[in-house]
Amino acid sequence: MSQPPGSDDPFVAMVSARADVDLKLSDFHPRSMLLAQEHEIRRPRFPVIDYHNHLDAQDPLEVLKIMDECGIERVVNITMHTGDAALAMLHKFHSVAHKRFATYGWMDWSDVASPGFFQRTVERLERLVERGACGVKIWKDLGTKVQDANGNLLRIDDERLDPLYERAAALNVPIMYHIADPDAFFHPIDATNERYEELAAHPEWSYYGSFYPKQELLAQRDRVIARHPKTTFVGAHVAEHPEDLAYVSGLLDRHANLHVDISARCAELGRQPYTAREFFLKYADRILFGTDLIPEITMYRLHYRFLETRDEYFEYPSHASRQGRWNIYGLFLPDEVLRKVYRENALRLLPRP
Numbered sequence: 204m205s206q207p208p209g210s211d212d213p214f215v216a217m218v219s220a221r222a223d224v225d226l227k228l229s230d231f232h233p234r235s236m237l238l239a240q241e242h243e244i245r246r247p248r249f250p251v252i253d254y255h256n257h258l259d260a261q262d263p264l265e266v267l268k269i270m271d272e273c274g275i276e277r278v279v280n281i282t283m284h285t286g287d288a289a290l291a292m293l294h295k296f297h298s299v300a301h302k303r304f305a306t307y308g309w310m311d312w313s314d315v316a317s318p319g320f321f322q323r324t325v326e327r328l329e330r331l332v333e334r335g336a337c338g339v340k341i342w343k344d345l346g347t348k349v350q351d352a353n354g355n356l357l358r359i360d361d362e363r364l365d366p367l368y369e370r371a372a373a374l375n376v377p378i379m380y381h382i383a384d385p386d387a388f389f390h391p392i393d394a395t396n397e398r399y400e401e402l403a404a405h406p407e408w409s410y411y412g413s414f415y416p417k418q419e420l421l422a423q424r425d426r427v428i429a430r431h432p433k434t435t436f437v438g439a440h441v442a443e444h445p446e447d448l449a450y451v452s453g454l455l456d457r458h459a460n461l462h463v464d465i466s467a468r469c470a471e472l473g474r475q476p477y478t479a480r481e482f483f484l485k486y487a488d489r490i491l492f493g494t495d496l497i498p499e500i501t502m503y504r505l506h507y508r509f510l511e512t513r514d515e516y517f518e519y520p521s522h523a524s525r526q527g528r529w530n531i532y533g534l535f536l537p538d539e540v541l542r543k544v545y546r547e548n549a550l551r552l553l554p555r556p
């Protein structure tokens with residue numbers, strides 16, 4: 204214990220005392236002593252479509268067991284393969300249960316520097332959709348790493364990609380964007396970073412020092428969404444900005460062609476329950492349930508607890524390294540909102556079987 208110099212008053216000394224400890228952060232696992240209500244929601248109040256997951260490594264039959272146990276009607280597998288491997292992945296799931304799985308393709312940049320690339324992306328989209336894919340995801344390598352034939356960083360709003368978006372509109376399949384990450388990922392990995400442990404576990408997730416700041420990446424994406432009003436876009440992870448739901452609300456107000464998914468962002472939404480609840484009520488038609496986590500029974504049930512109950516201060520669903528040292532609060536969403544977020548909004552974006 205250390206005291207500011209001159210504070211010999213016992214009360215001043217007490218309120219000024221600070222700890223100086225050498226407990227390792229990774230050994231610190233405090234348990235909440237709060238006695239709060241706990242509701243385990245074993246099955247969702249309405250059938251669920253998990254619109255954002257990655258199942259490539261999973262056995263379809265094992266996933267189906269979990270889905271049945273957790274009231275999941277369908278999972279959208281966003282394959283991380285491209286080319287023939289992507290089609291094989293699609294077949295792996297659709298051949299087992301075509302009504303229970305859907306597949307998103309993954310943007311293939313492997314030959315971005317070769318002549319004809321931008322036309323080929325359109326043909327690849329056509330081929331994927333012909334085989335039953337329900338969308339294509341564009342990931343954060345665009346805007347940070349992908350370089351064109353001249354060695355220039357490809358901008359997200361590069362007009363050479365316009366034919367892809369136009370074709371997606373004609374084929375009636377959405378484009379999903381995951382082109383940035385939480386604000387903390389753009390800051391140094393230091394003692395002030397609220398996701399310090401997560402970034403320490405995944406230093407490659409840091410954008411600190413990236414060519415474009417986060418605002419610029421989002422602005423480029425937003426220009427594409429504005430330029431292609433007939434194309435449906437899905438902004439993964441609450442359009443990358445759950446820390447600022449006022450901004451996301453503005454985006455949804457301006458762009459009727461935009462939906463957002465909540466995957467991997469319960470931590471962000473659940474630490475601002477008043478604002479998040481209003482957001483869900485206002486944009487109930489535009490929000491998609493998604494998880495972006497390995498299918499597990501407890502993982503799904505935590506999502507239901509978050510969306511359905513008014514439980515307070517509990518752990519959010521997360522990958523092993525966690526997202527930040529805080530807990531979340533349930534949103535107790537009304538039935539008509541749950542029905543849309545869990546299933547109906549996704550159903551509108553999926554092709555009719």
Ligand SMILES: [Zn+2]
Nearest residue numbers: 255257281495
């Ligand atoms: Zn994902």
